[in-house]
Amino acid sequence: KQEVTQIPAALSVPEGENLVLNCSFTDSAIYNLQWFRQDPGKGLTSLLLIQSSQREQTSGRLNASLDKSSGRSTLYIAASQPGDSATYLCAVEDGSARQLTFGSGTQLTVLP
């Protein structure tokens, strides 16, 4: 059974810092990996989707990488801003079940 782990569970940084969020998964037979953002009391917003054949995806100040063989992904946020404060969730789509398995998320606080 696929398991997704996100470390750290919470992170607090001063504004302007570059930061990295980590995601690991146990079964490397995945179709894709997605990073989502969730604001308090809200639903999830998809940030980046990396297909299993890709190594990275970029959107603005966000860059996500995927190393399928080692079961790892990172989300890099450049020049963090207070508006980036949210919970970031990683999810992998399993090769067999074609379902998303989510991690528990990293709660990010960017201090002004």
Added chain:
Amino acid sequence: ETGVTQTPRHLVMGMTNKKSLKCEQHLGHNAMYWYKQSAKKPLELMFVYSLEERVENNSVPSRFSPECPNSSHLFLHLHTLQPEDSALYLCASSQDLGANVLTFGAGSRLTVL
């Protein structure tokens, strides 16, 4: 607005009540999903519908009953729930099953007394 609308946003119910959660999308998507998000736990997939047919039921108790009358609407009927069922229930849709970006609603916060 994300394109997926959930009502009600908040619901408080007793263990003997019957209520329903509603999800609506006008994105032209063919797949719709119900997820449960409990405090400090990963999202759990509950039900998946593709073209109005249920394709997945992840061992969800029968006190949760989904209904998909058409490709734009998804319901979750609730009856005789337990306090541990209190959670945020999220609806999502995607163009098709698999390898697609999910669009989530804002969720329905359910409290069972």
